[in-house]
Amino acid sequence: PLITNKPVVGYVGSLTTMDRIGKGVDLLIMAAAKHKNFFTFIVGGPESEAQRYRNLAESLGLTKDDIRIEGPVPASKVPSAIAACDVCVYPAPNSNHPFFRRDTSPLKLFEYLASGKQIVCADILPVWDILSKDxxxxxxxxxxxxxxxxxxEALQHPLDPKKGKAVVSNHTWKxxxxxxTRSVSQ
Structure with a gap:
């Protein structure tokens, strides 16, 4: 369990793409170093990346009172990791890599929405059909x-979590x- 009296801002998911390209989690660590009014909780792997982020956090002066980088966890632990957060973050680098321009379909956003969490997300094309300013x-x-x-902004002016849950109901696997199927048959 996390022991902190600050709001928890978290990232839960893979730290790199399958091509080992960083997903922008370093941006969250840099933001945490500038604003110590929240606790940062990062869960994901691979472990080598988690360790690299621990080193970055330490180099920026963050301590165990500011940040916890868990590394990879079993899928069964993901819901409790998300539940520990007040705000969930999906950062992304400013990149022309196809992953960030068209290929990603971040399932973590659906997990964040379903859990009713506040979300801060990089404004990249692949999330436009999932998220909105609401x-x-x-x-x-x-x-x-x-x-x-x-x-x-998320901490001071939270959005209505019911709107996020409604999005999830429109994006089931079915x-x-x-x-x-409709798209292919046209």
Whole structure:
């Protein structure tokens, strides 16, 4: 369990793409170093990346009172990791890599929405059909200051979690397959 009297801002998911490209979690750590009014909780692997982020946090002066980087956990522990957070973050670098321009379909956003958490998300094309200004605080990708501002906004002006839960009900696997089938048959 996390022991802190500060709001918890977390990232739960893989720390790299399958091509080992960072997903922007370093931006969250940099934002945490600038704004110590929240506790940062990062859960994900691979362990080598988690250790690299621990080293970055330490180099920026963050301590165990500011941040915890858990590393990879079994899928069964993901819901409790998300539940520990007040705000969930999906950062992304400002990159022309196809992963961030078209290929990603971040399932973690659905987990965040379903849990009723406040969300701060990099404003990248692949999330546009999932999120809106009513369901997430959208920020510039690749910018730790913008991410920090989005986190502050989420903490001070929370959005209605019911709107996020409604999005999830429209994006079930069954409904996704129906959309794909309709698209293919046209």
């Amino acid at each position: 369901t997430a605080h959208m920020v510039l990708p690749g910018n730790s200051d913008a991410l920090a501002s989005g986190i502050q 409904k996704r397959m129906e959309r794909i």
